[in-house]
Structures are given as C-alpha cells and as structure tokens.
Amino acid sequence: MFQERREKLFESLPEYSISILMAGKASYNIGDETHPFDVNRSFYYLTGLDNENLVLMLVKMGKVNQTILFIEPFDPVMAKWVGGKIMAKEASEISGIKDVRYVEQLKSTIAMYLNNYGKIHQFTLCGELSKQEFDQPWPLADLFNEVRKQYPDVLVKNIFENTARLRMVKEEYEIENMCKAISVTDAGIKAMMTAARDYIWENELEAYFDFVLKSEQCEHAFHTICASGKNATVLHYGKNNQQTKPGDLVLVDLGASHKYYNADISRTFPVNGKFSDRQREIYETVLRANKYVMEIAKPGMTTRELNNKVIEFYQEELPKLGLLKDGKTVRDYYWHGVSHHLGLETHDVSLPDEPLQPGNVITDEPGLYLEEEGIGVRIEDDIMITENGCICLSKDVMKEVADIENFMASR
Numbered sequence: 017m018f019q020e021r022r023e024k025l026f027e028s029l030p031e032y033s034i035s036i037l038m039a040g041k042a043s044y045n046i047g048d049e050t051h052p053f054d055v056n057r058s059f060y061y062l063t064g065l066d067n068e069n070l071v072l073m074l075v076k077m078g079k080v081n082q083t084i085l086f087i088e089p090f091d092p093v094m095a096k097w098v099g100g101k102i103m104a105k106e107a108s109e110i111s112g113i114k115d116v117r118y119v120e121q122l123k124s125t126i127a128m129y130l131n132n133y134g135k136i137h138q139f140t141l142c143g144e145l146s147k148q149e150f151d152q153p154w155p156l157a158d159l160f161n162e163v164r165k166q167y168p169d170v171l172v173k174n175i176f177e178n179t180a181r182l183r184m185v186k187e188e189y190e191i192e193n194m195c196k197a198i199s200v201t202d203a204g205i206k207a208m209m210t211a212a213r214d215y216i217w218e219n220e221l222e223a224y225f226d227f228v229l230k231s232e233q234c235e236h237a238f239h240t241i242c243a244s245g246k247n248a249t250v251l252h253y254g255k256n257n258q259q260t261k262p263g264d265l266v267l268v269d270l271g272a273s274h275k276y277y278n279a280d281i282s283r284t285f286p287v288n289g290k291f292s293d294r295q296r297e298i299y300e301t302v303l304r305a306n307k308y309v310m311e312i313a314k315p316g317m318t319t320r321e322l323n324n325k326v327i328e329f330y331q332e333e334l335p336k337l338g339l340l341k342d343g344k345t346v347r348d349y350y351w352h353g354v355s356h357h358l359g360l361e362t363h364d365v366s367l368p369d370e371p372l373q374p375g376n377v378i379t380d381e382p383g384l385y386l387e388e389e390g391i392g393v394r395i396e397d398d399i400m401i402t403e404n405g406c407i408c409l410s411k412d413v414m415k416e417v418a419d420i421e422n423f424m425a426s427r
C-alpha cells in the first residue's frame with residue numbers, strides 16, 4: 017500500500033528530482049517536557065512509520081526511481097530512558113523500503129546525486145510545506161539553504177499540491193479506518209448522552225467520551241469541544257470547565273482517531289433529555305441544512321459552493337425563527353464554513369478551489385449560534401463523495417429530535 021502511494025507520487029514529481037519528507041520531531045513544551053510526538057501525515061501516508069526523526073528520500077533520475085529511508089542509530093542509553101528507536105529491519109518491513117541508511121548520511125547522499133549527475137541534469141530539490149507552515153521555521157529550510165549554497169543551480173519546489181492531490185482521494189483501507197473511528201465516536205457520544213443530567217460539569221461529560229476512546233485503543237482526533245448553554249456559541253470553545261444549567265443544550269464536537277484516521281462529529285442534545293420549543297425549532301433548521309448539504313454534495317461542486325448554498329438556505333429560513341432583524345445577517349449567526357476535507361488530519365489537506373471528486377471525504381457541519389438566547393447548535397456528519405452524490409459515513413450517529421429524546425428518556 018505504501019509502495020503504491022510512493023509510486024503514484026513519483027509519477028507527479030519533476031524528472032530529475034530529490035524529494036525529502038520528514039517525520040518531524042516533538043516540539044518543546046515546558047521544563048524538560050516535550051509535547052507528545054505527532055508524525056507528519058504525508059510522511060506517514062507514504063511510509064506507514066510514525067517514529068520521530070526519520071527521513072524519506074525519493075530520488076527520480078529520469079525514468080529510474082530510488083527510495084531511501086533514513087533512520088536514527090540505536091542509542092543504548094536513550095533506550096533505557098525512553099525506549100529503543102526503530103531498527104532498519106522493522107522499518108523496512110513496515111514501509112517496504114529496502115534501502116535503509118542512517119540520518120548522518122542524508123547530506124552526503126544528496127551531495128552524491130548532485131556531484132555525479134547535477135552537471136548533466138537540472139535537479140529539483142522538493143519538500144512539502146502546507147499553508148499553515150509558511151510562517152513557521154521550516155525544518156527542511158536549513159538543509160535546503162545549505163544545499164543551494166553549494167549547488168546554486170538546483171531548483172526548489174514545494175510538493176504540497178502533489179501529496180495533497182493523492183491524500184484527498186481516499187482508498188478503501190482509509191475509509192474502513194475512518195468508519196471505525198466514527199463508530200467509536202458514536203459510542204462515546206452515546207455514553208455522554210447516557211450520563212447527561214442537570215448540573216453535570218462539561219468536563220465530567222467529556223470524561224465519558226474519553227473512557228470509550230481509550231477502551232477502544234483510539235486517540236483523540238482533536239481537542240474535544242463540550243460546550244453547554246452560551247458556551248456553545250463560541251465556535252472553538254475548548255475549556256469544557258463549566259457546570260451545566262437545567263435546560264441547557266450541550267454541543268459536543270469531537271472525534272476518535274483510529275490508525276491516524278479521524279472522525280469529526282458534532283451533536284447537540286438537551287442536558288435534561290428534552291428540547292424546549294425554541295431549542296427544537298432552531299435545531300430542526302440546522303438539521304434541515306445538514307440534510308440539504310447531503311442532497312446537493314456531488315462531484316464537480318466545491319466546498320465553497322456548498323457553503324454558499326447553506327447561506328442561501330439560512331437566508332430563507334432564519335426570518336421564520338424571528339432572526340435577521342435590525343440589520344443582522346446570516347453571518348451573524350453562522351460564520352464558519354460548512355465543509356472541510358477529513359482524513360489523516362481533521363482539517364485534512366485540500367486544494368480549496370478544486371471540484372469535489374469520488375473518494376473525497378468531507379464534513380457537513382452547519383450550525384446556528386444565538387448568543388443572546390444562549391443557544392448554539394451544530395450538527396456535523398462525515399460524508400464521502402461518490403460518482404453521483406455522496407454517502408453519509410456517520411449515518412448511525414443519532415440526530416433526529418425524537419431519537420435523541422427517546423434515547424435519553426429510556427436511559
């Protein structure tokens with residue numbers, strides 16, 4: 017699988033090129049602590065390896081492709097403190113890469129290609145840089161600067177588009193893992209709805225989700241949002257440290273991650289199990305927007321177009337809820353986008369103006385946020401684009417008012 021992905025990437029790379037992808041390094045936190053290590057997802061996608069400080073090199077010499085993996089040497093002292101590093105044999109078995117060397121050889125390997133062939137062929141040095149990384153210190157930058165000083169003719173190319181294009185179309189294996197993540201997320205939400213009661217603290221509710229996740233050997237896809245009452249009107253509220261009030265709606269936006277494949281689901285339910293009339297009419301409007309997106313999502317559309325359709329839908333619907341008065345616009349009650357790609361990253365790599373195509377997995381997440389009334393509703397499903405439309409991967413996560421009320425009444 018990883019080899020096939022690398023071959024596909026090779027096809028899109030410049031003819032004489034050296035592409036370098038790094039697994040990354042845990043960033044410093046505080047004292048003698050680092051943040052937990054989180055592997056660069058394109059590196060993982062192409063190798064299946066999730067260890068720190070590994071480097072993948074793809075060398076394209078005309079029609080000949082060469083793949084090299086660089087690993088760290090075994091360190092007996094570190095092995096006693098934090099465990100051993102991955103050894104060549106295991107790295108090779110997982111990734112299917114036969115040529116495994118040590119990171120100390122990275123620069124000399126680049127130099128070997130440029131010294132021997134750089135005078136005959138124009139080489140391109142390729143690395144991946146996402147939009148978010150542009151203003152961050154780029155780990156590859158120092159290496160690239162050093163190489164360019166020695167070899168001023170070498171070109172440099174960002175291959176973000178190349179890797180994104182591959183990662184945007186999900187394989188069956190990837191869909192299976194996302195479905196597993198979704199079903200664990202579903203179980204976690206049910207555990208929260210089962211435990212919900214007046215005056216429960218948001219973080220206690222969150223803990224029911226966490227228990228299910230860990231019990232299923234999953235990780236968090238992202239920091240859980242568990243927001244009651246007015247807190248739900250703050251889009252990325254993540255403190256989850258307030259006590260619920262009787263009659264509050266609780267908005268949860270959360271996801272399990274299974275083998276690095278993420279779910280991203282939002283549900284909104286009454287803490288006491290029963291929607292008020294006002295909560296219900298707002299909820300039903302968001303639910304209709306959520307279903308409308310699934311009706312129209314199909315190949316050829318862009319996520320931007322989907323969002324514009326939702327805004328048009330709300331333009332018609334919000335006056336019926338007594339909203340859009342005194343110069344207020346839809347964007348006062350709904351200010352985010354309705355969709356993003358989902359996969360190895362929660363906000364997965366994408367090319368924003370690229371039309372959707374079969375195999376894309378995106379979210380469908382309309383919301384309405386009424387700060388004055390202390391009501392925030394978001395309903396988020398994960399959908400896969402097919403030849404003719406889309407299918408909802410999270411269709412089993414309950415969202416009908418009657419289903420939620422019946423479930424909570426029968427606890």
Ligand code: GLY
Pocket residue numbers: 238269270280356362381396
């Ligand atoms: N959980 C973040 C989002 O829904 O996009």
Ligand code: MN
Pocket residue numbers: 269270280281282396
């Ligand atoms: Mn979400």
Ligand code: MN
Pocket residue numbers: 280356379381396
């Ligand atoms: Mn989302």
